[in-house]
Amino acid sequence: MANLLPATSTKGYGFDAINSAVAMQTGEKYDMWLFGGEDIGLDITQGKDVVALESVDMSRSNPRTFSLRGLKEGSATLVGRLTQDVGGWKSGAEFIQPLTIRVGPAKAGHAQVRGKVSVDGKGSIVVHPGFRDELRALKDWRKAVIRVAEDQMNSEIGSTQNGGDGIYDDKDIMWCGSFVSFLYATIAGVDSTWANSLGAGLGVNSPLRSGIKALSHAMQNPGRFTVLNYAGDDQFAGAPPIKVERLVGSGVELQQGDICLPRDQYGVFRHVCILYKPPTGNTDFICIDGNTFGNYVPSGLRRGNNGCIAYSSHDQANQQYTIQAKTYKTKSGEEKNVRLSMGSKFRHYVFIHIDKLS
Incomplete structure (x- = not known):
């Protein structure tokens, strides 16, 4: 199988290798690279009026190059099929993972x-119609x-150091928890059965705006949340x-999407993030974190693009600390007990653990 990657000119903005998707803008030329697959023919199979395939050059050695041009808002699919038999693959077989292309407004x-x-915690969230359909088709709010x-x-918000500042909360606010509320507010707007309290307030009104506020929200709603550790x-x-x-692994199964x-x-509770790969006991786990350049820098960050939203890997979910000081200093130098x-x-x-959304 051949692989697609964004060319360096795009800075990788909008490209999702895991889900084979790219988000681009109307009027934009998005340069792509194709590695492997000397005998591949590229084609837009859906959305030819949404995306144009341009500057295709399969004559050069790796990477081969082509461009996508956003014509109007909508969705399209790019496929790559073999033009002749190769090994055990027959001519006409798909030889790249189909690429879903979402075109949004210009700029x-x-x-x-x-x-x-x-600033007052209000805001509008706009979901691309094609992405809305994709989310609904998952039939699983956690996914x-x-x-x-x-x-x-x-x-580019998540792929740059300060991209999230002033987006998920007011400027200069530690927005890690507000980012998670934004995610939950988004899915609530996609499907009414996914309505939830975690996204019912944004920014200053977010129940996840800080660690102690998030913990309090869970403790005030014991029928909907279970607190571990x-x-x-x-x-x-x-x-x-x-x-x-109650420790992780003691009977309550943490799941993707938990906090x-x-x-x-x-x-001190310093951070709020969302579980991507949950622990099954005192094991490792992976989170998706926002505001990774803030006052608290999560351990085990995996910044593929050096951005402010990234995966983080952690060991020992039940790790224990012992208090060894009576006071500490904040980042600003203030001494606290x-x-x-x-x-x-x-x-x-x-x-x-989110037992139920509402």
């Missing part, structure tokens, strides 16, 4: 979901929320305390 960015949250996260990660008080509001700590709340060595007493033990990662 609107390389994303299938577009939106911006205002849908991850697809939206991947779309944002592959756009935490016992103690609600540090944000007045929910009843959790008296017995992870990392704590630092002082027990450690909430927990010296010698107290706590889990590095707290998880929120």
